[in-house]
Amino acid sequence: MAIIEARGLTKRYGHVLAVDRLSFAVERGQVAGFLGPNGAGKTTTLRMLLGLVRPEAGDAAINGRAYSDLPDPLRQVGAVLEASSFHPGRTARNHLRIEAMVAGIDAARIDVVLDLVGLSEAADRRVRGFSLGMRQRLGLATALLADPEVLILDEPANGLDPEGVRWLRDLVRGLAAEGTAVLISSHILAEVAQTVDSVIIVNHGRVVVQAPIAELTATARLEDVFLGLTANSNGV
Amino acid sequence: MTRLIKGELFKLRTTRLPFGLFAAAAGLSALFSILEASRAGTKSVAPLSTAAGLNNVLTGGVLALLFAAVLGVTISSGEFRHETATTTYLATPKRSRVLIAKSVAGACGGAAFGFAGWLIATGVGLGFVAADGYTAQISDATLARYAAGHIAAGALMAAIGVGIGSLIRAQLAGVLGVFVWAVVIESVIGSMFNSIQPYLPYTAATTLAGSVLGGAAFGPAHGASSSASPLPFAAATALLAAIAIVISAIAARTTVVRDIS
Incomplete structure (x- = not known):
């Protein structure tokens, strides 16, 4: 059974149709790559999944319910959407303490996730002084705080060094092996090819293909498949 | 809701801005109280040996109410200034609950601002009275009522500020709006239309805190004689609560349900 579902999601900003009747599903224990060129509607779609943007038509469900109807949503869904969603004057630890407080999560988890993302030594520094990679790691710590069964990650590898990218890949694969569903948006196609089980490619707000990665890359590299599918402005 | 309010209170304690606003409120309350005390008994200003003279000094503490409103504005608009609204609404997708929690947290902070304003102005006033060898002409019961008024007005002004910050979202515009409204618009409207002066929010907050009508106005409207009477304690409290709601x-x-993109 799908744990992440988008059904006919549609969103328009003024005259621009950002997302057009977009549907897909992600199963438990699956890592799905969510790919598309800039302006394809990926971020808007992820935000609709998370209840931050209201769709004009269609709906999205996680575990069968709209995000806004989830009891204790942080316990079910962890999300990394942008690297700047932290108050610059607050320390990493205090940011996580607020999240733990609001979600009713044991404060002992804070040190666990800080250690997991490699931020233990920087935990009591203000976020203002963090690099982009450190902010991404803090975002991941926030997402993992309640050990959720769904992860939604928008460009999580941005700013990470090669070691961090490898660490992220191992983390995602490890979580998926434990049953976590991961939807991951990225432009780093070589990395995506090594990480995901399936790929959803969107263009002009519509899904142009959803298929297992092995099937898509059986005869060509993911990059070539991607460029071939997104070069057609009308979609495939 | 308790967890959410605790989280919002913790947010207040973990950034510098609320402490900076508190320090500004306390510093200006002290400055204005001392200035009022220093000019007591000169020209047409009532001396500190009278209730009116001491009351003028206590008015210096109502400035903290203005900063309580600013605190409220920063609590809600800060989520957009620092782009933390995404994180906040992911943790609590029911946005009206976030607004309520912010109002409660703001009210707690605002109450502390109001109490500090009262404490400083009362300390300055009674200190000058004692130094001049007078006996305070304001009873302990009245001073206690002023304390309650400062606390209630601070809490409600902060709650109003949270609403304004949620509505406007732009922090600088919200903060400037609060100052312009209280310092300019209310002073002008209050001096032109005496009958509605008691119902103006900042004026109602200051009279709730013990100031005479027009006593906390700025510029030519300051201390202008008014034919109207200040609202009773309960009515002023109800008015401010209604405005906040x-x-x-x-x-x-409107704004709270907008897309976060």
Whole structure:
């Protein structure tokens, strides 16, 4: 059974149709790559999944319910959407303490996730002084705080060094092996090819293909498949 | 809701801005109280040996109410200034609950601002009275009522500020709006239309805190004689609470439900 579902999601900003009747599903224990060129509607779609943007038509469900109807949503869904969603004057630890407080999560988890993302030594520094990679790691710590069964990650590898990218890949694969569903948006196609089980490619707000990665890359590299599918402005 | 309020209170304690606003409120309350005390008994200003003279000094503490409103504005608009609204609404997708929690947390902070304003102005006033060898002409019961008024007015002004910040979202515009409204618009309207002066929000907050009508106005309107009477304690409290609720309700129906993109 799908744990992440988008059904006919549609969103328009003024005259621009950002997302057009977009549907897909992600199963438990699956890592799905969510790919598309800039302006394809990926971020808007992820935000609709998370209840931050209201769709004009269609709906999205996680575990069968709209995000806004989830009891204790942080316990079910962890999300990394942008690297700047932290108050610059607050320390990493205090940011996580607020999240733990609001979600009713044991404060002992804070040190666990800080250690997991490699931020233990920087935990009591203000976020203002963090690099982009450190902010991404803090975002991941926030997402993992309640050990959720769904992860939604928008460009999580941005700013990470090669070691961090490898660490992220191992983390995602490890979580998926434990049953976590991961939807991951990225432009780093070589990395995506090594990480995901399936790929959803969107263009002009519509899904142009959803298929297992092995099937898509059986005869060509993911990059070539991607460029071939997104070069057609009308979609495939 | 308790967890959410605790989280919002913790947010207040973990950034510098609320402490900076508190220090500004306390510093200006002290400055204005000392200035009022220093000019007591000169020209047409009542001396500190009278209730009116001491009351003028206590008015210096109502400046903290203005900063309580600013605190409220920063609590809600800060989520957009620092782009933390995404994280906040992911943790609590029911946005009206976030607004309520912010109002409660703001009210707690605002109450502390109001109490500090009262404490400083009362300390300055009684200190000058004692130094001049007078006996305070304001009873302990009245001083206690002023303390309650400062606390209630601070809490409600902060709650109003949270609503304004939610409605406007732009922090600088919200903060400037609060100052312009209280310092310029209320002073002008209050001096032109005496009958509605008691119902103006900042004026009502200051009279709730013990100031005479027009006593906390700025510029030529300061201390202008008014034919109207200040609202009774309960009525002023109800008015400010109603304003906070109406502004927050409008925000909850309009800006709060907007897309976070």
